[in-house]
Amino acid sequence: MSRYRVSMDIGGTFTDVVAYDEETGRYRATKSSTTPHDLTEGVFAALTALVPDPSDISFMVHGTTQGLNAFLERRGVKVLLLATAGAGDTYHIARGPRTRLYDLHYRKPEPLLPPRDVVEVGGRFDATGAELVPLDEEAVRAAAKRYAAEGFGAIAVAYLFSYANPAHELRTRQILEEELGGDVTVSLSHQAAKEWREYERTSSAVVEAYTGPVIRRYLARLEESLAERGLRVPLHVMQSSGGILRAASARRSPLQTLLSGPVGGAVGGVALAEALGRPNMICVDMGGTSFDVSLVVDGKPDISPEASLEGLPMLMSVVNIHTIGAGGGSVGWEEAGGLRVGPRSAGAAPGPACYGRGGVEPTVTDANLVLGRIDADWFAGGELDLDVQAAERAVAGLGERLGLGAVAMAEGVCDVANAKMAQAIRTITVSRGIEPREFTLVAFGGAGPMHAVFLARELGIAEVVVPRFPGAFSAWGMLQTEIRKDFVEPYFHVDEDLDRADAARRLAALAEEGLRALADEGVPESGRRVEHAVDVRYVAQEYTLTVPVHGADEPAREDFVEVVAKRFAQLHEARYGHANPGAPIEFVTLRTTAFGDLGRAEAERLAAGAGEFPHRVAPVVFGGEPRDTVVVRRDDLAHGHAFDGPAIVVESTATTVVPPGFTVSIDAIGSLVVRDEEKA
Known part of the structure; x- marks a missing residue:
């Protein structure tokens, strides 16, 4: 009998899987290294550790950055754009405002296709949807011949006022399929974004055409592999809006899944806000490559009807997420005598120097290890042995160039990374008139809990919540959506x-x-x-x-x-x-x-604990000096346990660092609640 509700979140460094047992009401989580050459390898490595037989799965949802990465790395397909005659330059003229007013080197966003790949097609509607000029079907057939001859991978169709009357776009697709076959990828602007503003609607169609084939191929392969292993239920995919839909629907509307990877944490934040009775939350997700910030306001996710990636607009519902290049794998480097951290990341391969995979550059993870804030013997639940000496060599090498010792250099790397992340939080809060001190900070991702309390102190936030399975919280959040x-x-x-x-x-x-x-x-x-x-x-x-x-x-x-x-x-x-x-x-x-509503996995309640819990004391550097610090495994903590910082809480998916001056308590659903003693 099928009994597991499963979610999978593929990040740049790790692939996280969470399984909820509907019979016992318990959660389990695990992770494996992301395999860029074939993402399904990492998926199945983590999945089989929790659910060896996919036929036992009753519900499955998946979030991926496959389309987003194809966009950011500019490795989508070659796109041919069909536009209304006389308006072929709309996509390249774009909008006029300078988004960085005082940047002398500002350039408009680079479009996804050159002007020569725009074909003007006769035919016109007015703003009410009344036809003024019939569609030039021969021009469409000529465009199809060019598509076949020049190696294009997709076609975007964006005619004026197609949101008012899509007849010409629909007929264009019929002609293209007649000429090129039913497998040709055609993105129609009125389906990608049935809204006014011709440039934004055109841009949405082009982005969908550019990334669509990549997403479709990936989802088709994943579905096929899961079916071969015995999965008998539909695969669902996260959308940028925080909802889900079947993979078959996602293949038809690939634009909606472009930001599916990062939004799971925001959805999880909504469920956590409801469970904890805290309607306003700042959700921070720090993984190996990036740092994502989103908001829960009055118990609801912060959703916008439009988004922009690298300056290119898209009209679609999307959870507002502000992202910067700051993660556990972010590399520390020297420039003009100053310290920089990120945005370049060591990724999963070779990874931080301490991973022992050939990396030699110092990363944020290496810096935390040098400071004693990571348990080298039980990182990722003991599945990955860390090389402390390699981390020290990498950090010390950077310190020599800047005239600092290894410990001071390690704290400097962490401080610079924290400053960048605090500014990212201000960007999504203070710049919009939101006072962060009135919110609770929720930290997740493999590296988020390691830095969250320092960010809270920087921003004046009194309370930090670290949910269960923080390294897989985005995957957990996917089980709470609809x-x-x-x-x-x-x-x-x-x-x-x-x-x-x-x-x-x-x-x-x-x-x-x-x-x-x-x-x-x-x-x-x-x-x-x-x-x-x-x-x-x-x-x-x-x-x-x-x-x-x-x-x-x-x-x-x-x-x-x-x-x-x-x-x-x-x-x-x-x-x-x-x-x-x-x-x-x-x-x-x-x-x-x-x-x-397809049902959801309820939050698991912990039994109450009393008295002491197993722990040890180890020296950890805070403020440049080693301090005796409580080190405890999260599995040994129960509802009601409480202790003072400095402390390190280790678990299989993350490490939580609590500096002096903060207290920690465990709530009924197993969350770590960290409070500033001065603001308590």
Whole structure:
């Protein structure tokens, strides 16, 4: 009988797997080194350690950075873009603002294809969707011949006003499939992003075409391998929005999975916020390569209707995550007599010097090992032996160039890394008017708990929570999510011209579409629900805020415009620090999100403990001096145990470092709750 709910998270350095036993109610987690040459090797190495027989799996979800890495490393496929005649330069003209005003070397973002790979096609609709010029089908067939002759890997189609009438884009795909066969990858802009703004919609279609074949091939191979090993349930994939969908759906809409890897932790943060009764959380995920920051505000993830990667925009629902190159594998280096840390990472191969795989450059992990903050004998649960002397040689070598000893150099590497990470947290909080001191800091990832308390002290945050299995928390978070499908419809009306009955009918139609989509995803009727919102702006403004709508029938109410205007003013005040109540507003986009509950793995409760717990005392460097420090295995701690820092808590997926001046307690679900003694 199938009994395990399993999640898999592939990172740049490690692949994490979490399994929840539905019979016993217990979790297990493990990790293996990511295998860049064939990611499925790392997946199965970790999976078989927990669930040897995939036929025992009742639910499986997967998050991957495969598409994101293809984008960042510019190893996607060659894309041919079909654009409306006369508007072929839209993608390369892009937008005019300089995002770094005082950067003398600023250059516009590099597009994913050159101007010569844009083909203009005759045909035109107006803004209402009325046809002005019929589609030039011969131009489409000529483009198909060029595609076949010049080695393109995908086609993006982005015609003007296709969000209002997609007929030309749909016909274009039919012609391309007639000419090139049904296996050709074609991304239509109205399907990638059914919204206004032709540049952003075009960019979304190009990104999907560029990364889509990579994602599709990877998912197809993973599904095939799992089926060969006996998996009998559908594979689900995380979306950038924090929801999941079946792998078959993900292959049809690969853009939605582009940021699927990092969002698991944000979803886990929402579940943790609910379990702990702390609605506001800053979630930090520090792995081997990167440091990701996301927010939980009032118990909900911070989600935006658009995203940008390396300056290229995409219109899709996405959990707001700020990422910098700072991880356990980040390399420390010298430049102009100063210390730099990251963004370059030693990765999984060769990895930090202490891994003994040929790495010689000092990393953040090496620095922590030199300071005694990592248990060399029980790193990753004892599965990886660390070479302390190799770490000391690497750190000391950098110290010689900067005139510092090994210990001082190690603390310097950690301090610089902490400063970069603290600034990343300020970017997503203080710069948006959010006071971090009013939030709880949740730390996860293999290296997150090692640095979290230092970050909290830097930012004035009084409480840090380290959940169970922190090194695999993103994978744990994937088990707490649900099916999510987003539907949008452009709807341009100023407040005084709004047809409230028509708006209600359109939202109801979107709701029906969403519920049908949930049925296609295998969601039982009792687990389906929809939520609605509308994008609003002040008249003559450019950008919008998303305002919740309480039911598809709410627009029919006589006071709907006044109610939405009030909600919009409150959101505007919170976001920008000012509002203009009474000013005319404009409705821009109707949004419906369909959610499907497939069940979830409940948080495991720990038995209460009393008295002493096994531990040892070892010297660990804090503030330049070795301090007697409690070293305890997390498995030996129970609900109710408490102790003072300095302390090191070791476990198979992470290490938590608690400097002097902080206390640690264990809550009912096994979280480490670290509090500043001065703020307690």
